[in-house]
Amino acid sequence: MLPICYFFRQITGRYLKYLITSGLLSLIGAPLLQADIRVQDDTGTFLQLSSPANRVISLAPSVTELIFSAGAGNKLVGVVTFSNYPEAATQLPVIGSYNHFDLEKILALKPDLVIGWKSGNDQKAIHHLKALGIPVYLTETRFLEQIPETVKRLGQLMNTRTIADQAALQFNNRLAALKNTYQQQQPVRVFYQVWNRPLITINQQNLISQVIGLCGGQNVFAELDSIAPRIDIEAVLAANPDAIIASGMDKRRPEWLDEWRRWPSLKAVKNNQLHFIPPDHIQRQTLRVLTGAEQMCQQLATTRQHLSDMSGNPISDTAEENR
Amino acid sequence: MALIAARTYKPLPLLLLLIASVASFLLAITSGSLPVSLQELWLILQGNQAGIAYTVVTELRIPRAFSAWLTGAELALAGCLMQVLLRNPLADPYVLGVSGGAATGALLAMMLGAGSALISGSAFAGAMINLMLVFGLSHSKGSWSPTRLLLTGVVTAAGWGAIISFMLSISPDSHLKGMLFWLMGDLSHAGHPGNHIWVLFISLIVSGLLARSLNLMLRGDNQAKALGVPVYSIQITLYIMASLLTASAVTQAGSIGFLGLVIPHILRLTLGSDHRILLPGSVLCGGCLLLLADTFARTILAPQQLPVGVITAFIGVPLFLWVLQKNNRGLV
Incomplete structure (x- = not known):
């Protein structure tokens, strides 16, 4: 019972319909579908990657930092200005500032994932990127508890879950300690x-x-x-x-x-x-x-x-x- | 009607504007986030130094009210002088690029991370550079005409605008807040007006002495010359005075728009175009309007602050349109 529930959760209606109608359901089976990475971003949009992202562009200094925290700094191929932490981020190619980035340069870097910041980035440019077929994950942090959650999701997207989950756990422990002591x-x-x-x-x-x-x-x-x-x-x-x-x-x-x-x-x-x-x-x-x-x-x-x-x-x- | 007004000197409107100025001053120093009653105010003005109300009134509200009034007065007077000088109803204190030069100076200082005193100094320097640049360029070939001056000024202003946009686009976010804020114009950090009072005072006296000549110049340069008015030297005086007034206003409060354009027109439409009335009237009315606008800007949503330019436009636009509708007289 349980594996079946999991399986159905993994595929959305669209894919389900496609698979049923084409009769492929029985042929492909669960293992391959589970290899697909499916993550919801902070705007509620689902993102589906067939394989972990390897060429990633960050559209905000804070996003750059989160990607490094998730252990995926080596997958970054482009960042925005003022991405000054950690030190390694300063060596990466710059694609513009968070509110004014160069779409051509982004395309030239051939990213398989762009990670943006909803309230900071130019929404038109984000739409443009999506229209060009580049998967875009948008972050929008309203609560402290969301930060480790984002790190975990980034870990899923870039297949660095061990480090990301560890970092998130540490954060949560420190947060709990502060709460206990001071709140x-x-x-x-x-x-x-x-x-x-x-x-x-x-x-x-x-x-x-x-x-x-x-x-x-x-x-x-x-x-x-x-x-x-x-x-x-x-x-x-x-x-x-x-x-x-x-x-x-x-x-x-x-x-x-x-x-x-x-x-x-x-x-x-x-x-x-x-x-x-x-x-x-x-x-x-x-x-x-x-x-x-x-x-x-x-x-x-x-x-x-x-x-x-x-x-x-x-x-x-x-x-x-x-x- | 206009001719009659030009011949007889009627000080009554000036008296009313003076009363309005005093009233808005009182309103300004009694309103704010910290409640101060009239009774407390009375004690404070007598020198009762106890409590935070005293410091708020004497160190925040009174200097700010003076600065607001002074800035408004300077802008309105500068606008009035510019409109005579350029013989153009669209002329305002900023049309010849003074504020653009000042803004470039101020923003440059901010980009270099300078303190507030240096920002003001740099703004003033920018305004002076503009003054000399526009004067030199429009004057170089010996022929000086309002049209030439206007075109030189407008194009220079456009040049400053481009430099400002460039600086804004390359500055980091942390600087940007302060820069945009400066460009919008604001009085929240205006201190004691100090020497700026003298700029207004001297300009008002000098332009007051020239008032009769200015009246004659409205009929055209040739007529004025025929009547013995030294048109050329008056034009230069007007240019320098208007630029200095604008520079002083912009240095204190950033580029607060709109007042300098509209106040002289409102007064021309209501009081006629006699400069003996118009000049002091502009000073009082401009000061009063900006003081009221600034008081509203800081109290309507208190403790949140609105940009004062928003309020000047909210008060000024309907006022101006109403006056314009009421009067079928032409402008200038």
């Missing part, structure tokens, strides 16, 4: 600053907001409508967060983070809780996001420590008075 701690009110001019933060739909929650923090702008809303300084002063975390542009702590010191009445400034996390560790939707998460959890732990040290006030009270 239930006293809440700390956090303002995450993406950029200073314009002043941009994130709402609860953003993955970073989930990281804040994971570390037992509360994003003070969680309730805003847009995913990366522009706000004004006054709003930050009104929210009076316990900690300000910023990422800036590269590995250096942005100078503008210290501009908050103009406002000594801010609790984050008073307690010296202006923290920096490199953008690649937290803004990229890859396995490295846990590196950023570990940093953030430690930073918020110091904030928590400061708050409980201060005149022995319970933290929840100070959080309430600013509401």
